Each structure stands twice: as structure tokens, then as C-alpha cells.
Amino acid sequence: MLRIRLKRCGRKKSPSYRIVLMHIRSRRDGCAIEELGFYNPLSNQLVYNKERIEFRLAQGAQPSQTVQNFLIKTGVIENLKKIH
Structure with missing residues (x-):
């Protein structure tokens, strides 16, 4: 199963994230598809x-x-409730 999620990059105490498609069981910073x-x-x-x-x-x-939550906020996904 595939998941669209965040992959951390950037320096210590200066995070930035990539939105990537990864296998659901791979590590957070693993290889992205x-x-x-x-x-x-x-x-x-x-x-x-x-x-x-x-x-x-x-x-x-x-x-x-x-x-x-990002996709709902930007309007890519509609008619779904925000997950908190």
C-alpha cells in the first residue's frame, strides 16, 4: 500500500519537509517512489x-x-473532515 506523507530534510533545528509517495512500511527518511x-x-x-x-x-x-490536512486546506480534497 502506498502513502503520501512527509519526509524530513534540512539541518538540525531548521526542518523542511518533502511531500513524497512511499510504501507504507518504509522508514520516514527512506527511499521515496x-x-x-x-x-x-x-x-x-x-x-x-x-x-x-x-x-x-x-x-x-x-x-x-x-x-x-494540507490537501483539504488547499482544496485538493473536498467533502472530508479535517483530522486533528
Whole structure:
């Protein structure tokens, strides 16, 4: 099963994250199948490839809770409740 989730990168105490497609059992910083976007929590910058994310969701990939909240906020996913 595939999951769209965050992969941490960046320096110590200066995190940034990549939105990636990974196998559900792989490690957080393991090998990604595809990179779909970028999130920087310090500047609150979110960049993503909407077409590829929609394509992967249509194929059955499940977003993590954090990624799902991002997608609801930006309007990629509709009619779903936010997960807290």
C-alpha cells in the first residue's frame, strides 16, 4: 500500500519537509517512489504538484493525517473532515 506523507530534510533545528509517495512500511527518511511537493514550516511555504497528487490519490494512495490536512486546506480534497 502506498502513502503520501512527509519526509524530513534540512539541518538540525531548521526542518523542511518533502511531500513524497512511499510504501507504507518504509522508514520516514527512506527511499521515496516519487516526490510530489515541498513544505517549509519556518516560512509556512507549501509547494506541491496538484496533478500528480490527484493522479496518485485516484490510484489508491492514502495521505497521512498531516498531508490530508494540507490537501483539504488547499482544496485538493473536498467533502472530508479535517483530522486533528
